[in-house]
Amino acid sequence: MTExxxxxxxxxxxxxxxxxxxxxxxxxxxxxxxxxxxxxxxQAKRLDWITAPTKIKHTVFDTHSVDIRWFEDGELxxxxxxxxxxxxxxxxxxxxxxxxxxxxxxxxxxxxxLHARTCQLAxxxxxxxxKKGDTVTLYMxxxxxxxxxxxxxxxxxxxxxxxxxxxSPDALAQRVIDAQSRLVITADESVxxxxxxxxxxxxxxxxxxxxTDVVDNVLVVKRTGGDIDWHDGRDVWYHETVDGQAETCxxxxxxxxxxxFILYTSGSTGTPKGLKHTSxxxxxxxxxxxxxxxxxxxxxxxxxxxxVGWVTGHSYIVYGPLANGAxxxxxxxxxxxxxxxxxxxxxxxxxxxxxxxxxxxxxxxxAHGDDxxxxxxxxxLRVLGSVGEPIxxxxxxxxxxxxxxxxxxxVDTWWQTETGGIMIAPLPGAIDLKPGSATRPFFGVLPAxxxxxGNILEGxxxxxxxxxxxxxxxxxxxxxxxxxxxxxxxxTYKGMYFTGDGCRRDEDGYYWITGRVDDVINVxxxxxxxxxxxxxxxxxxxxxxxxxVGYPHDIKGQGIYIYVTLGDEYEPSDALKxxxxxxxxxxxxxxxxxxxxxxxxxxxxxxxxxxMRRILRKIAANETEGLGDTSTLADPSVxxxxxxxxxxxx
Ligand code: ATP
Ligand code: MG
Numbered sequence: 241m242t243e244x245x246x247x248x249x250x251x252x253x254x255x256x257x258x259x260x261x262x263x264x265x266x267x268x269x270x271x272x273x274x275x276x277x278x279x280x281x282x283q284a285k286r287l288d289w290i291t292a293p294t295k296i297k298h299t300v301f302d303t304h305s306v307d308i309r310w311f312e313d314g315e316l317x318x319x320x321x322x323x324x325x326x327x328x329x330x331x332x333x334x335x336x337x338x339x340x341x342x343x344x345x346x347x348x349x350x351x352x353x354l355h356a357r358t359c360q361l362a363x364x365x366x367x368x369x370x371k372k373g374d375t376v377t378l379y380m381x382x383x384x385x386x387x388x389x390x391x392x393x394x395x396x397x398x399x400x401x402x403x404x405x406x407x408s409p410d411a412l413a414q415r416v417i418d419a420q421s422r423l424v425i426t427a428d429e430s431v432x433x434x435x436x437x438x439x440x441x442x443x444x445x446x447x448x449x450x451x452t453d454v455v456d457n458v459l460v461v462k463r464t465g466g467d468i469d470w471h472d473g474r475d476v477w478y479h480e481t482v483d484g485q486a487e488t489c490x491x492x493x494x495x496x497x498x499x500x501f502i503l504y505t506s507g508s509t510g511t512p513k514g515l516k517h518t519s520x521x522x523x524x525x526x527x528x529x530x531x532x533x534x535x536x537x538x539x540x541x542x543x544x545x546x547x548v549g550w551v552t553g554h555s556y557i558v559y560g561p562l563a564n565g566a567x568x569x570x571x572x573x574x575x576x577x578x579x580x581x582x583x584x585x586x587x588x589x590x591x592x593x594x595x596x597x598x599x600x601x602x603x604x605x606x607a608h609g610d611d612x613x614x615x616x617x618x619x620x621l622r623v624l625g626s627v628g629e630p631i632x633x634x635x636x637x638x639x640x641x642x643x644x645x646x647x648x649x650x651v652d653t654w655w656q657t658e659t660g661g662i663m664i665a666p667l668p669g670a671i672d673l674k675p676g677s678a679t680r681p682f683f684g685v686l687p688a689x690x691x692x693x694g695n696i697l698e699g700x701x702x703x704x705x706x707x708x709x710x711x712x713x714x715x716x717x718x719x720x721x722x723x724x725x726x727x728x729x730x731x732t733y734k735g736m737y738f739t740g741d742g743c744r745r746d747e748d749g750y751y752w753i754t755g756r757v758d759d760v761i762n763v764x765x766x767x768x769x770x771x772x773x774x775x776x777x778x779x780x781x782x783x784x785x786x787x788x789v790g791y792p793h794d795i796k797g798q799g800i801y802i803y804v805t806l807g808d809e810y811e812p813s814d815a816l817k818x819x820x821x822x823x824x825x826x827x828x829x830x831x832x833x834x835x836x837x838x839x840x841x842x843x844x845x846x847x848x849x850x851x852m853r854r855i856l857r858k859i860a861a862n863e864t865e866g867l868g869d870t871s872t873l874a875d876p877s878v879x880x881x882x883x884x885x886x887x888x889x890x
Contacts, residue, residue: 246633246637246674246675247672247673247674248640248649248672248673248674248675249672249673250262250649250668250669250670250671250672250673251649254535254649254668254669255669255670256669257669258535258667258668258669258670259531259532259535259667259669260532260667260669260670261669261670262669262670262671264670265667265670265671265680266670268683269680269681269683272683272684273684273686276296276297276684276709277296277297279683279684280296280297280310280311280524280684280712281293281296283524283528283683284296284311284314284520284524286524286527286528287316287321287520287523287524287527287563288316288320288321288324288325289314289315289316289520290315290316290317290493291313291314291315291316291493292314293311293312293313293314293496293520294313294314295309295311295312295313295314296310296311297309297310297710298310298312299709299710301709301710301730301735301736301737302730302735303726303730303731303734303735304726306717306722306725306726306729306730308710308714308716309497309716310496310497310518310520310521310524310710310712311496311497311520311521311524311712312495312496312497313496314495314496314520315493315494315495315496316494316496316519316520316523317394317395317491317492317493317494318391318394318494318500318519318523318559319358319362319391319392319394319395319491320395320491321523321563322391322394322558322559322562322563323335323351323354323355323358323391323562324355324491326351326565327351327352327355329565330351330565331350331351331352331355332350332351332352333350333351333539333565333567334348334349334350334541334567335349335350335351335353335354335562335567335568336348336349336354336384336387336567336568336569336570337541337567337568337569337570337590338383338384338569338570338571338572339569339570339571339572339573339586339589339590340431340572340573341431341432341433341434341572341573341574341577342431342434342573343578343582343585346589346590347384349384351565354384354387354388354391354562355487356487356488357384357388357482358388358391358392358395358489359392359395359485359486359487359488359489360482360483360485360486360487360489361385361388361389361392361482361485362392362395362396362489363485363486363489364392364459364481364482364485365392365393365396365398365423366396366489367481367485368423368456368457368459368476368481369422369456369457370396370398370422370423371396371397371398372396372397372398372492373397373398373399374398374399374421374422374423375398375399375400375401375419375420375421375422375502376389376393376398376399376400376401376421376422376423376424376425377400377401377402377403377412377415377416377419377421377423377424377425378390378400378401378402378403378424378425378426378548379403379405379407379412379424379425379426379439379442379443380402380405380425380426380427380430380439380461380548381405381427381429381430381431381432381437381439381461381463381572382405382430382547382548382570382571382572382573383427383430383461383463383570383572384570385425385427385461385478386402386548386570387548387557387558387562387570389425390402390501390548390554390558391558391562393501394500394519395489395491395492396489396492397492397494397498399419399499399500399501399502400500400501400502401415401419401421401501401502401503401504401514402501402503402548402549402553402554403415403416403504403549404547404549404550404847404848405430405437405439405547405549406437406547406549406847406874407442407549407847407871407872408442408871409442409443409445409446409449410446410449410871411871411872412442412443412446413446413447413449413451413452414871415504415512415514416446416447416452416454416455417449417451417452417454418514418719418720419502419514419719420454421454421455422454422455422456422457423455423456423457423458423459424443424447424455424457424458424459425458425459425460425461425478426439426440426442426443426458426459426460426461427439427440427460427461427462427463427464428440428460428461428462428463428464428465428466428468429463429464429466429468430463430572431463431464431572431573432572432573432574432577433573433574433576433577434577434578436464436466438466438468440458440460440468440469441468441469443458444468444469444471455474456474457474457475457476458471458474458475458476459476459477459478459481460475460476460477460478461478461479462477462478462479494519495519496518496519496520496521497518497519497520497716498518498519499516499517499518499519499716500517500518500519500522500523501516501517501554502514502515502516502517502719503515503517503550503551503554503657504657505656505657505658506550506657506846506847506848506850506872507846507869507871507872508756508846508850508852508853508854508872509740509756509758509854510854510868510869511869512869512872513657513658513718513724513728514718514719514720514721515657515658515715515717515718515719516715516716516717516718516719517660517713517715517716518716520712521660521711521712521713521714522555522559522660522661522712522713523559523563524712524713525555525660525661525711525712525713526554526555526556526559526560526563526660526661526713527559527560527563527564528661528683529555529560529661529662529665529682529713530542530555530556530560530561530563530564530566531560531564532667532682532683533625533651533653533662533665533666533667533668533682534594534596534623534625534651534668535594535622535623535667535668535669536561536564536566536594537593538565539567540566540567540593540594540622541567541569541590541591541592541593541594541620542561542566542567542568542569542592542593542594542596543568543569543571543586543587543590543592543594543595543596544556544557544561544568544569544596544597544625545571545575545583545595545596545597545598545601546596546597546598546627546848547848548570549847549848550657550848551655551656551657551660552596552627552628555660555661555662555713556596557570560661569586569590569592571586575597575601575604575605576604576605579615580605580608580612581612581613581614581615581616583595583597583601583605583616583643584612584613584615584616584617584618584643585615585616587616587618587620587621588616588617588618588619588620591620592620592621593620593621593622593623594621594622594623594624594625595621595623595624595625595643596624596625596626596627596653597624597625597626597627598626598627598628598629598848598849599626599628599629599630599631599632599635600628600629600845600849600850600851601849602626602631602635602638602639602643603632603635603778603784603785604784605643606634606635606638606642606784607784607785607805607807607808608808609807609808609809610638610642613642613643618643618644618645619645621643621644621645621647621648622648623648623649623650623651623668624639624640624643624644624648624649624650624651625650625651625652625653626639626650626651626652626653627652627653627654627655627662628848628849628850629849629850629851630676630752630753630754630755630771630774630775631652631675631676632676632771632774632775632778632779633675633676633775633779634775634778634779635778636650636652636675636676637675640675649666649668649673650673650675651665651666651667651668652665652666652673652676652677652678652679653665653678654678654741654751654753656739657715658714658715658729658739659707659711659713659714659715660712660713660714660715661682661713662682663681663682663685663687663707663711664678664679664680664681664682664685664687664751664753665678665679665680665682666678666679666680674746674750676752676771676775677746677750677751677752678751678752678753679750679751680749680750680751681751682711684711684712685707685711686707686708686709687705687706687707687708687743687751688705688706688707688708688736689701689702689703689704689705689706689743689744689745690703690704690706690733690736691703691704692704694732694733694734694736699745699747700745700746700747701744701745702742702743702744702745702754702767702769703742703743704732704733704738704739704741704742704743704757705738705739705741705742705743705751705753706733706736706737706738706739707736707737707739708735708736708737710737714737740756740757740758741753741754741755741756741757742754742755742756742757742759742760742769744769752771753771754769754770754771754772755769755770755771755853756770756853758853758854759789759853759854759857761788761789761790761798761800762790762797762798763790763793763796763797763798763799763800763831763832764795764796764797764831765797766831768831768832770787770788770789770853772828772832773786773788773800773802773824773828773832773834774786774787774788776823776824776827776828776832777802777804777820777823777824779827780819780820780823781807782806782807782810782816782819782820783804783805783806783807783820784805784806784807784808785804785805785843785851786802786803786804786805787802787803787840787843787851787853787856788800788801788802788803788853789801789803789853789856789857789860790857790860791835791836791857791860791861791889792861793835799835799836799889800832800833800834800835800836801834801835801836801838801856801860801887801889802820802834802836802837802838803837803838803840803843803856803882804820804837804838804839804840805839805840805841805842805843806839812839817837820834820837821833821834821837835889836860836887836889837887838882838885838886838887839885840881840882841878841881842875842878842881843856843878844856844873844874844875844878844879844882845873845874845875845878846872846873846874847872847873847874849874852873854868855867855868855870855873855879856882859879859882859883859886860886862886864883864886867879
């Protein structure tokens with residue numbers, strides 16, 4: 241627990257130049273919850289409206305009828321907000337800096353160029369028969385065309401559904417069918433870490449599945465020139481269709497509540513949900529959080545290392561930064577290729593001021609020791625960010641010290657596909673940091689902790705994290721399944737949005753996400769979040785990564801089963817098992833004492849890099865027959881290895 245008491249105070253110099261210092265954060269936050277209508281009416285002016293909204297908020301969190309509308313009589317176009325309105329003031333400023341998988345390859349698009357390319361693509365869409373309200377599936381590499389395709393959809397009022405380019409044909413087919421997409425955009429192949437992924441082959445395979453005949457066309461970007469099959473009449477080359485189009489295309493007038501995109505969750509807990517996000521509120525939330533949480537300043541290069549296939553890529557590679565006229569870096573590769581120094585080298589090469597990445601990426605680098613950063617200086621960095629999972633305090637400190645040279649605040653941002661944008665995070669000029677805590681809510685966000693009956697708990701306590709009122713970026717529904725939306729998020733606790741996450745609030749009102757509620761372990765009547773035990777283990781020098789789950793235990797109800805991945809220089813041994821057991825007992829208490837430790841060369845993760853504890857739970861319980869939906873698993877062979885080497889608990 242000692243780690244958790246560490247505080248990194250806001251530096252005065254940082255606060256003096258920040259968008260919000262402590263006083264400003266507190267007063268804006270207060271106003272946002274006292275008078276949401278007034279607050280958001282004012283904030284909405286940061287967008288370029290065709291018709292300014294007069295109706296600000298209409299939101300009902302009732303168990304029977306959930307109805308969420310923001311700015312419902314406003315009209316705007318999201319792509320015009322991200323492109324056209326910047327042309328006069330910053331047409332020649334870089335909008336997207338693209339860094340290829342190969343360190344020798346990079347390319348910059350100014351706002352003027354991005355606007356022209358997007359318009360051409362939008363015109364091509366129209367030629368292919370795509371109309372307002374149609375859905376388009378993107379299954380693409382991390383190349384600028386992915387951002388152009390999102391913006392081109394937004395321009396003509398089509399709804400995009402981005403499917404991560406690492407998914408299997410079946411996972412892709414499932415999402416194409418659910419979204420009923422007429423058009424799929426892909427590339428011949430993608431390149432990641434020096435390896436080619438056959439995207440077009442995967443699309444071909446997906447489109448042999450029943451129910452996919454809704455797809456009329458597949459638009460193919462030539463990325464590598466690799467061999468692919470061609471289906472005449474269906475397949476069209478991007479360069480042949482797009483390059484000759486006019487470089488202007490009128491932006492469709494859209495209602496604030498018209499859908500902008502569908503996006504499926506990562507599938508950590510089960511079958512992915514296709515969340516529906518709309519236009520006005522979403523863009524406002526993405527833009528505002530991008531400015532305040534990262535303290536983004538004009539002219540800075542900002543890098544979010546997520547994939548556009550995840551909500552983080554939507555809100556913080558594309559929409560938030562571009563709405564703010566920022567320069568956003570898009571990276572095709574992986575931080576470990578061609579060497580573990582790549583992340584730092586990209587930062588130096590492009591003068592990155594803000595880096596937003598994930599705990600899983602940080603832990604992976606950390607496992608190789610401090611010298612992985614020796615090939616770079618990273619002097620340009622000013623702010624660091626983390627998202628996706630709880631960040632273990634040990635990983636936080638390493639991120640701070642080694643990547644950030646002990647001078648950049650870290651914003652640990654808690655949010656979800658469902659929330660559209662950041663919900664709980666420190667504004668770096670306003671909030672003193674505590675490693676492992678996402679700290680305080682963003683403007684307009686009303687978090688609360690409830691017990692299992694839904695009673696609101698006050699003060700320093702632990703419970704289920706709910707949000708009491710709507711915020712502009714909130715998902716409006718699950719695509720064509722509003723009942724599932726209500727059932728999943730609004731039926732557990734009356735009148736509240738349930739996040740599915742467990743959380744602790746300390747005496748300073750800081751929020752600490754303890755993991756998913758499904759993952760909470762109950763040992764002899766003591767409830768424990770997985771995050772705390774995992775963080776304790778990661779703090780041990782030998783441990784690169786750890787995952788903790790409960791399994792049925794005759795006496796204690798649940799026992800603690802731990803999967804441990806060791807750092808590069810450590811070997812498994814019984815002595816080390818004993819040492820780790822002692823370590824956790826001493827750090828957290830005898831109640832957290834591990835019952836079983838299994839050495840895991842790697843852990844099962846979603847394609848977005850999150851540990852899938854529900855699968856580890858099944859393995860620990862020896863229920864390896866029905867592992868549930870594994871389609872979002874990054875590497876299925878990891879699971880087989882863990883099953884083969886399961887520790888028999890007798
Ligand atoms: P599914 O809902 O399909 O199981 P998922 O929840 O992994 O998938 P996302 O919406 O991508 O899909 O992830 C949101 C979840 O990620 C949060 O509910 C939380 O559990 C976790 N998370 C995200 N950011 C943080 C953070 N900063 N600290 C702790 N947990 C986080
Ligand atoms: Mg989720």
